Each structure stands twice: as structure tokens, then as C-alpha cells.
Amino acid sequence: MRRCQLTKPSDHEVEDYRRRLGDAILSARKRRRLTQKSAADAAGVTRQFFGLLERGGINVSLETLLRICSVLETTPALLFREVEQNGRSASEFEGTQEPSVGD
Incomplete structure (x- = not known):
């Protein structure tokens, strides 16, 4: 059995x-026709935090992401699918490889 080899991003x-995650959150918010302030208030975060998140300037905890997804009526899976569809896969970055998984 071969081991999965992952490289640090x-x-x-x-x-x-x-x-790209921020872009997906922004798109979901706009589809719901919410302001940053109203979405942030409903998710229990500040407007400043929400703005940073939409610009990709801050990491988000799973708990906060779940609250934001609830407000935006989406799921983390759908957000991450949009992230992957709108971006490059990890193998396209220089010096990285797709992980190899053995039987």
C-alpha cells in the first residue's frame, strides 16, 4: 500500500x-441581495470582518463559515465547489503535485 504524499501549500x-473563497462568499451574498452589514449582523460578525473575508484577507473558522452559509442559504460544499470551478487546481501551481493514493 502506497502512502498519500501531500505537500504543504x-x-x-x-x-x-x-x-477565491471570498469571491464565492461575495457572489452568494449578492445572489441573496444582502448588504455586507445585514449578512454580517445575521452571522454574528462585524461588517469589517465580513469585508475582509470577501476580499480574502482573513481566515475563517468552520463555525463562522457555517453561520455565514446559513445566512447565505448555501453550504460549505457549494462554496468550495465554486472556489474550485473558478480557480486553478493545486497541480497547476508550480512545484506541487496531486497527491498519489495507493490501494
Whole structure:
């Protein structure tokens, strides 16, 4: 049995993924026709936090992401699907490889 080999994501990869997650949150908020303030208030975060999140400038905890998804009437899975569809896969970043999984 081969072991799965994962590489640590680069700072660039993390920043890019965070930005794309922010874009997906922004799109979901706009589809619901919510302001940052109303979405933030309903999710229990500040408008400033919500703005940073939409710009990809901050990490988000799972608990907060779940609250935001509830407000936006979506799921983390749908947000991450949008992130993946709108971005590059990990193998497209220089120096990274898709993990190999053995039997």
C-alpha cells in the first residue's frame, strides 16, 4: 500500500484560495441581495470582518463559515465547489503535485 504524499501549500496558494473563497462568499451574498452589514449582523460578525473575508484577507473558522452559509442559504460544499470551478487546481501551481493514493 502506497502512502498519500501531500505537500504543504505555499503562501501564494493559500492567499489565492482565500481570495477565491471570498469571491464565492461575495457572489452568494449578492445572489441573496444582502448588504455586507445585514449578512454580517445575521452571522454574528462585524461588517469589517465580513469585508475582509470577501476580499480574502482573513481566515475563517468552520463555525463562522457555517453561520455565514446559513445566512447565505448555501453550504460549505457549494462554496468550495465554486472556489474550485473558478480557480486553478493545486497541480497547476508550480512545484506541487496531486497527491498519489495507493490501494
